[in-house]
Amino acid sequence: MGVKEGSVLPDKNQQESYIDKQFLAAPVKSAVDKFQLIPEFLKVRGLVxxxxxxxxxxxxxxxxxxxxxxxxxxxxxxxxxxxxxxxxxxxxxxxxxxxxxxxxxxxxxxxxxxxxxxxxxxxxxxxxxxxxxxxxxxxxxxxxxxxxxxxxxxxxxxxxxxxxxxxxxxxxxxxxxxxxxxxxxxxxxxxxxQLSKNRIIIDTDKKGCIQASVMSSTEATKSKTVIRMEKEKIYLYLNQFTPKVPIMAVMKAMGMESDQEVVQMVGRDPRYGALLLPSIEECASQNVYTQHQALEFLEKKVKKSPYFSSPLEKEGRALGILRDVFIANIPVRQNNFRAKCIYVAVMLRRMMEAILNKDAMDDKVEDYCNIPKNLYGPQ
Known part of the structure; x- marks a missing residue:
């Protein structure tokens, strides 16, 4: 069939006006309608x-x-x-x-x-x-x-x-x-x-202790960082350190020597300060007040490794671990740990929110954001 002589074809703008955009953007409700979309999707994307x-x-x-x-x-x-x-x-x-x-x-x-x-x-x-x-x-x-x-x-x-x-x-x-x-x-x-990389996950361990964990992944290294509350005190769990390290000692080793600054960075809610108080007192009981004292304290917590043999290599191991392994997805430039301190404060705040409100916990199994799929290359 041809176009009748004298008829006028609608221009592009008129054709677009005929399209019901709300209908196209509306969610597909029935499973039958969704099934009809699969062949069209496979034509465009394919299976692989x-x-x-x-x-x-x-x-x-x-x-x-x-x-x-x-x-x-x-x-x-x-x-x-x-x-x-x-x-x-x-x-x-x-x-x-x-x-x-x-x-x-x-x-x-x-x-x-x-x-x-x-x-x-x-x-x-x-x-x-x-x-x-x-x-x-x-x-x-x-x-x-x-x-x-x-x-x-x-x-x-x-x-x-x-x-x-x-x-x-x-x-x-x-x-x-x-x-x-x-x-x-x-x-x-x-x-x-697998669990999502470079994403804070709030859950509980086998003993029921609430923890904040991050699976850090970069081109240079991969590591898992866990911050967990045990008996009202907060500890860092990292493979390079002995079983647990007081989190306030870690913050001081990264330059946050003021306890008040750490509390304010976590949040202004007085309940956050109350939850941090036992950790602050534990750090004081270890006579850790300055960055130098904190680094010396962490040096004693570093696991022995055959790769560190000479005294020169042993010197500064704790600082190197905090810079390169601890939350490796947050880069440190010129030994400025400010961004990493802020990230730890966010982890602490989310963990404390879960302690105060159980609804703030993450569902590692059902939340699709937390379980990306491993493909052949990077995600």
């Missing part, structure tokens, strides 16, 4: 797009962040001798056979029972030579390992291929990818649930 996006971000961005955060390796014998990673990237899927590098395709790996993987390349520089004469050496395109490649990802030989090219490579055009080929066998990593 989230896996491909996660893996692509990892190989393009996240792997560089990880190497950048751990780029320097210094000799313990002579600190002027070091090795530094300058750049890192993933090459094309290939395998070395009889000294010859051959490109790989997923179909070939399935038939040959080999892993569909690509080399990891780095550019490095390092110091070589004796104590008298040292030389800076730079090397590029150094292979440090191999990484399995997800099919249809940006590193895959199938990426961006049309149906004819996929058929030539022995692949089905309808295969969405999102899996690996390991020793000739197709492998899929299942999505796993």
């Amino acid at each position: 797009k989230q896996h491909l996006d996660s893996f692509n971000y990892f190989v393009r961005t996240e792997i560089k962040k990880i190497v950048r955060a751990n780029d320097l390796i210094i000799s313990r014998v002579d600190q002027s001798i070091y090795l530094r990673y300058k750049d890192v990237w993933i090459g094309e899927p290939s395998v070395i056979m009889d000294g010859v590098t051959e490109k790989l395709s997923p179909h070939k790996c399935r038939l040959s029972d080999i892993t569909y993987a690509a080399p990891i390349y780095v550019n490095i520089e390092y110091i070589t030579g004796s104590h008298v004469q040292k030389t800076l050496v730079a090397k590029n395109n150094v292979i440090i390992g191999r990484m399995p490649i997800m099919l249809r990802s940006c590193c895959c030989a199938l990426y961006g291929k049309d149906e004819a090219e996929l058929a030539r490579l022995g692949e089905c055009p309808l295969d969405p990818g999102g899996y690996f080929v390991i020793k000739g066998t197709e492998k899929v990593i299942l999505i796993q649930e």
Whole structure:
């Protein structure tokens, strides 16, 4: 059917006015209507797009962040001798056979029972030579390992291929990818649930004590910080310290020497000060009043480690733990712990709110915000 002569088509603005935007924005009530949306959603997103996006971000961005955060390796014998990673990237899927590098395709790996993987390349520089004469050496395109490649990802030989090219490579055009080929066998990593990273969770331990915990995750380190109230006193639990450390000693070690300032930072409610009072008194009973005294106190609480052998390495361990491991998701620049102190105050306040009002507790199981899904790459 054609358009009648003399008729006027509605312009774009008029067409948009015909659309009931409130109807489109309204929630879908019945399960039957929701089920009808699934095919349309899968046409746009597919079943594995989230896996491909996660893996692509990892190989393009996240792997560089990880190497950048751990780029320097210094000799313990002579600190002027070091090795530094300058750049890192993933090459094309290939395998070395009889000294010859051959490109790989997923179909070939399935038939040959080999892993569909690509080399990891780095550019490095390092110091070589004796104590008298040292030389800076730079090397590029150094292979440090191999990484399995997800099919249809940006590193895959199938990426961006049309149906004819996929058929030539022995692949089905309808295969969405999102899996690996390991020793000739197709492998899929299942999505796993875990507690949210870098998020304060208020709950109770096995004994029923209320605690505030954070699973810190950065490119450089991962750690779990727990602040728990036991017998009306508040303690820090961190793997690098002995079982528990008074939280007020930790605050003083980070520069918050005034008890009043700590109380005001937590909140103006007098009940917060009353809950903090036993911890303040415990800190005073340990003769910990200044930052220097607090750091000396924490040095005695640091667990023994074979990595700290010389007296120079032992000096300042507590400060290094507070800076790099304790709530690692809050960065410390030039030993300024102000932001980290504020974060601890927020943890204390939320924990005290849960003590005063049980409804302020977090539900780790039912709250979907607290249980993100583990994909192939970063979340």
